Amino acid sequence: MARSQTKGLFCGKMKILAICGSSRRGNTEAMLKRILDGAKEAGAQIELVLLREKQILTCDGCFCCEKTKTCRLSDDMRLIYPKMFNADVIVLGSPNYFNNVSGLMKNFFDRFCPFWEETLKGKKAVLVVAGAEGGKSLKTTEKALKNFCEICSIRIVGKILIKAKEANEIQKNQKVMQKCFLLGKKIAAAE
Ligand SMILES: Cc1cc2nc3c(=O)[nH]c(=O)nc-3n(C[C@H](O)[C@H](O)[C@H](O)COP(=O)(O)O)c2cc1C
DSSP, X not given: OOXXXXXXXXXXXXXXXXXXXXXXXXXXHHHHHHHHHHHHHTTOEEEEEEGXXXXXXXXXXXXXXXXXXXXXXXXXXHHHHXXXXXXXXXXXXXXXXXXXXXXXXXXXXXXXXTTTTTTTTTOEEEEEEEESSOTHHHHHHHHHHHHHHHHTTOEEEEEEEEEOOSTTSGGGOHHHXXXXXXXXXXXXXXX
């Protein structure tokens, strides 16, 4: 039985995990924190993982995982995998880097080779993107996040795509911060 199906039966609180793919303490992180604030207020168990603080090796394409169904690389992913498996909702946040996700986020995605088929199936995701240009270019990063969710059969239940360039820009935008907070509350309350 998937973890999300057990919510309420044995496990109680909704678990919401945010993954931040920014290289700095900037807009993406601020939005993720606010979403988690909202989720916490609605009673969820929350956690934020800052990929830039983790040691995550690049997938070396060995394909050992096809047989072993796990990754042979030994690094911080060993701690992050269980967090992903246990989460009901995964909030994926990335800045737009060259109309894509950041390298940190892509590197993280590539490490799900052993787990894309079954393990994340049925989970929910929220997508968060910050980009200097805004407009259509934000969609390119959103698409890269969506690709991961589609491949892993994760259902997208919300998104926030925001134009911002300087590291402390979005924190000053009360409207966006409130939108993030309310989205956090909403996902924590949803079944
Ligand atoms: C390496 C790099 C590449 C970037 N490429 C783009 C881009 O293609 N389009 C864009 O709109 N902004 C681009 N930006 C700007 C960031 O998306 C923007 O500063 C954003 O606010 C960063 O989010 P953060 O504060 O969460 O780190 C780039 C920034 C960096 C450092």
